[in-house]
Amino acid sequence: MNTKIFLLALKSLRFRKLTVSLSIFSLAISVVLLLGVDIIRVQAKEKFANTISGTDLIVGSRSGSAQLLLYSVFHLGNATNNVSWDSYNKIIKHPRVNWSIPISLGDSHKGYRVVGTTSDIFKYYRYGKRTKLSFLSGEGFTEIFDVVLGAEVAKTLNYRLDDKIILAHGMGNVSFAEHKNLPFTITGILKPTGTPIDRSVLISLKGLEAVHIGWEQGVPSQQSIQADNLKQDDSRLQTKSITAFLLGLKNKHDIFSIQRGINNYKSEPLLAILPGIALMELWKVIGAIEKVMLIIAALVVVTGLLGMLAIILTNLNERRREIAVLRSVGASPKTIFSLMVIESEILVILGILLGLIILYASLTLINPFLFNTYGLNIELNSPTKFQWLILLTIIIGGLIAAIFPAISAYRKTLQDGLTIRT
Amino acid sequence: MSSNTCIEISNVEFSWNNQLQPLLSIESLILKKAEKLFIHGPSGCGKTTLLNLISGVLKPSRGEIEVLGNNLFSEKQKLRDQFRVDHMGIIFQQFNLIPYLNVLENITLPCLFSTRRREMLSIQKRNTFDETSRLLDALGLEDKDIIQKNVTQLSTGQQQRVAAARALIGSPEIIIADEPTSALDQDAKQGFLELLFEEANRTNSALLFVSHDLTLTKLFDRSVSLNDYRIQ
Numbered sequence: 001m002n003t004k005i006f007l008l009a010l011k012s013l014r015f016r017k018l019t020v021s022l023s024i025f026s027l028a029i030s031v032v033l034l035l036g037v038d039i040i041r042v043q044a045k046e047k048f049a050n051t052i053s054g055t056d057l058i059v060g061s062r063s064g065s066a067q068l069l070l071y072s073v074f075h076l077g078n079a080t081n082n083v084s085w086d087s088y089n090k091i092i093k094h095p096r097v098n099w100s101i102p103i104s105l106g107d108s109h110k111g112y113r114v115v116g117t118t119s120d121i122f123k124y125y126r127y128g129k130r131t132k133l134s135f136l137s138g139e140g141f142t143e144i145f146d147v148v149l150g151a152e153v154a155k156t157l158n159y160r161l162d163d164k165i166i167l168a169h170g171m172g173n174v175s176f177a178e179h180k181n182l183p184f185t186i187t188g189i190l191k192p193t194g195t196p197i198d199r200s201v202l203i204s205l206k207g208l209e210a211v212h213i214g215w216e217q218g219v220p221s222q223q224s225i226q227a228d229n230l231k232q233d234d235s236r237l238q239t240k241s242i243t244a245f246l247l248g249l250k251n252k253h254d255i256f257s258i259q260r261g262i263n264n265y266k267s268e269p270l271l272a273i274l275p276g277i278a279l280m281e282l283w284k285v286i287g288a289i290e291k292v293m294l295i296i297a298a299l300v301v302v303t304g305l306l307g308m309l310a311i312i313l314t315n316l317n318e319r320r321r322e323i324a325v326l327r328s329v330g331a332s333p334k335t336i337f338s339l340m341v342i343e344s345e346i347l348v349i350l351g352i353l354l355g356l357i358i359l360y361a362s363l364t365l366i367n368p369f370l371f372n373t374y375g376l377n378i379e380l381n382s383p384t385k386f387q388w389l390i391l392l393t394i395i396i397g398g399l400i401a402a403i404f405p406a407i408s409a410y411r412k413t414l415q416d417g418l419t420i421r422t
Numbered sequence: 423m424s425s426n427t428c429i430e431i432s433n434v435e436f437s438w439n440n441q442l443q444p445l446l447s448i449e450s451l452i453l454k455k456a457e458k459l460f461i462h463g464p465s466g467c468g469k470t471t472l473l474n475l476i477s478g479v480l481k482p483s484r485g486e487i488e489v490l491g492n493n494l495f496s497e498k499q500k501l502r503d504q505f506r507v508d509h510m511g512i513i514f515q516q517f518n519l520i521p522y523l524n525v526l527e528n529i530t531l532p533c534l535f536s537t538r539r540r541e542m543l544s545i546q547k548r549n550t551f552d553e554t555s556r557l558l559d560a561l562g563l564e565d566k567d568i569i570q571k572n573v574t575q576l577s578t579g580q581q582q583r584v585a586a587a588r589a590l591i592g593s594p595e596i597i598i599a600d601e602p603t604s605a606l607d608q609d610a611k612q613g614f615l616e617l618l619f620e621e622a623n624r625t626n627s628a629l630l631f632v633s634h635d636l637t638l639t640k641l642f643d644r645s646v647s648l649n650d651y652r653i654q
Contacts, residue, residue: 004535008523011523012522015521015522322520322521324514325514325517325519325520325531326520326531327479327503328506328507328512328514329531329532329534329535329536330503330504330506330508330535331503331535332499332500332503333499334500417474417479417480418470418473418474418477418512
């Protein structure tokens with residue numbers, strides 16, 4: 001009995017190819033949108049959480065934890081205060097500290113942040129699933145005036161190894177205060193990481209100190225500095241303060257006691273944060289957007305289902321003849337009801353299948369582009385539990401949408417009998 | 423009810439939604455086996471209601487209808503629907519065919535819903551395809567390709583013949599026709615009816631034919647005016 005109705009439903013749908021395929025297509029698009037938003041949402045969250053990994057503590061001058069995270073990891077905004085070199089040295093000499101990466105911010109190159117650090121960054125910095133920074137070409141800096149570029153910087157500005165670049169004082173694309181007399185040589189270009197490192201210009205702390213000799217007032221002094229002189233005598237290049245630093249501990253169990261120690265540091269007000277916790281706090285703020293996007297996508301699905309409902313209802317009146325004929329050959333009102341519901345469910349399921357095909361095909365197609373350009377790697381997993389739930393909800397939504405015209409058909413069937421009463 | 427009675431209607435009244443004035447009131451009407459009965463009356467006299475009552479789609483407000491010895495309305499709706507397809511072939515005035523099924527699928531539709539109609543074919547040692555082509559032939563649609571044709575490609579006359587073939591397939595005891603010829607011209611009417619009679623006779627089916635066209639009366643065994651049954 002059911003296969004009979006199913007076959008009738010299929011033939012009926014095939015007969016109304018145009019409206020049916022439009023309605024399947026609009027459902028497919030809404031499925032693509034809803035699942036697409038969810039996939040990107042999940043992966044953006046994961047990506048965000050993976051911006052930095054392996055670092056146990058981030059330390060900076062005392063301010064808010066979100067602010068410290070933003071400027072130290074995302075290179076957004078500015079520090080209110082610096083950390084003195086003395087304090088830094090004291091803390092990293094603590095026997096439980098395994099490694100440290102100093103970060104000194106303030107300068108820029110064509111809108112990209114210059115990060116003064118040590119070559120330990122290539123050794124200890126981790127992002128994603130404990131991935132080290134690796135080089136697309138060249139190697140880390142060794143000389144004072146060496147510079148390593150993040151992937152996006154090199155790509156956008158079209159730089160190659162051994163090119164010379166000039167750093168600018170402060171941020172901004174057009175800076176009039178440039179360190180013109182002291183150009184840097186590109187010794188390395190990093191592979192894309194999908195993190196703010198891609199947009200960083202990495203130099204040594206000594207290099208950063210060198211370009212600022214005579215800039216103590218914020219503007220260049222009249223005397224000009226020669227690079228060669230500085231290379232021979234680097235006593236003037238002693239770093240006095242840094243913006244923040246990353247710490248790796250020998251044992252994870254010590255994280256909280258070291259954090260407490262730093263937060264209670266007497267000679268200077270400092271703040272130590274756990275990157276994972278700070279990232280999640282920050283995501284809660286950004287996360288509101290994901291919910292809005294998800295709601296919009298869900299509304300698109302509702303629109304798709306309503307469109308399907310409208311098409312079925314419009315067709316219903318034309319189909320009263322057909323229903324009378326089916327009644328005359330023994331179809332019960334229940335059979336007519338199931339026929340209507342089965343037709344709609346076939347539509348919904350075909351819509352979902354087409355949507356999944358479009359979604360995965362387009363993700364497969366744009367994935368190489370996203371990876372090469374943004375270091376974004378959208379993993380093509382089978383749908384998550386939540387995504388299955390979304391699909392199930394759409395199927396049930398389709399069932400609910402189908403019940404209205406089916407009830408209407410059922411009523412008309414009883415009313416009409418074998419003839420049409422208008 | 424004697425053994426050669428097909429349909430027996432006694433003291434039946436029907437009215438919509440408890441209207442006081444019944445739409446139809448029939449004291450007694452009998453259709454014998456293999457009888458060709460013509461029922462006429464002007465439009466609006468309840469011809470269509472009568473068909474709905476006999477086919478078990480509408481329930482009378484009062485009275486009884488026995489079809490082939492069964493009291494139709496002692497059964498549930500679903501069983502009435504099954505009974506209808508098992509024992510009755512129905513032809514409408516027009517738009518008889520399901521547009522998304524081809525000629526073969528339209529004609530064999532009753533076999534889809536009725537085991538009895540399928541069994542009748544196997545008793546006659548025919549498969550559905552052969553019987554369909556035979557009926558099409560007998561009803562004057564000799565074109566061999568027509569069986570696979572889309573029904574929307576057919577003329578009205580052809581459509582009515584396909585509808586007749588559907589009513590006849592599997593030899594149901596009763597053929598009910600509701601003005602099946604009103605969309606046809608005078609010559610086609612005559613031809614259509616002759617072929618319909620021939621096939622009905624072959625399987626000994628009774629024919630209940632409803633129309634307002636009195637020129638057809640002479641072709642039938644008996645004719646009844648619905649007006650006679652109306653309460654004035």
